[in-house]
Structures are given as structure tokens and as C-alpha cells.
Amino acid sequence: MASLWRYLLAGLGLAALLAGVLAIVYLTAPQTTPGPDRSRSKTTANGLFVASFQPERGGVRQGELQSWLLTLKTVKGDPVEGAAIAVSGGMPQHNHGLPTSPQATDYLGEG
Known part of the structure; x- marks a missing residue:
């Protein structure tokens, strides 16, 4: 039973780590701004x-x-x-x- 909790906590920890990495990548990615209107x-x-x-x-x-x-x-x-x-x-x-x-x-x- 104790090993089940250990695996559950490890899974939650990995999920939190993955969420943190994804948040950092999203927040530090360059923001694209629309360029000039080149339509003719x-x-x-x-x-x-x-x-x-x-x-x-x-x-x-x-x-x-x-x-x-x-x-x-x-x-x-x-x-x-x-x-x-x-x-x-x-x-x-x-x-x-x-x-x-x-x-x-x-x-x-x-x-």
C-alpha cells in the first residue's frame, strides 16, 4: 500500500514538473505581431x-x-x-x- 502512494506522488510530481516546463516555454516564447498589410x-x-x-x-x-x-x-x-x-x-x-x-x-x- 505504501508503494502505491509513492507511485501516485511521483506521478503527481512529474505532472507538476511537466506543467511548469510547458508554462515556462509558453510564457517565454516570442509573441508574433501582425506585419504590415501587403494586400494589393x-x-x-x-x-x-x-x-x-x-x-x-x-x-x-x-x-x-x-x-x-x-x-x-x-x-x-x-x-x-x-x-x-x-x-x-x-x-x-x-x-x-x-x-x-x-x-x-x-x-x-x-x-
Whole structure:
């Protein structure tokens, strides 16, 4: 009977040790934070429009000036005609704006 209690206490001790190790691992694991939003299509805050953009030629090239195409449609998919577009940007993680002054240059049709 005494050996049964000894095994029971040893099992409880091992369970407590395992719980402690798991708690330490969980509490010291690095917390993941969401990264920047890299989506190229987004619904406006009021939910009326969807803005999408893509590079005019090929992929994104670091360190070069680039042209991008912006398409603005209603949430139903109809092109928005004659919209006034203002462009700005920056690097929020670096706490600064862009080194250039982006601007909308031409309307190509279809939103």
C-alpha cells in the first residue's frame, strides 16, 4: 500500500514538473505581431469602393522609380469614373515618408 502512494506522488510530481516546463516555454516564447498589410486590393473604410493596384511593368524593383496602375471600383464591381485621387505613402516601421512625391498622372478608363 505504501508503494502505491509513492507511485501516485511521483506521478503527481512529474505532472507538476511537466506543467511548469510547458508554462515556462509558453510564457517565454516570442509573441508574433501582425506585419504590415501587403494586400494589393482593399475596401475603403466606408465600404463603398475597392481600390486595387499593381506594378505597370513586371514585378517590384527595389531602388528604382516605378509606375503603378490603380483601379477603383464599387463593391459591386462597377468602374468608378472621374474620381479625384490623392497619393501618399511612407514606411511606418521606419517613421518616415517617401523620398519622392507620387502623383496620379492619367486616367486609363475602366476605373
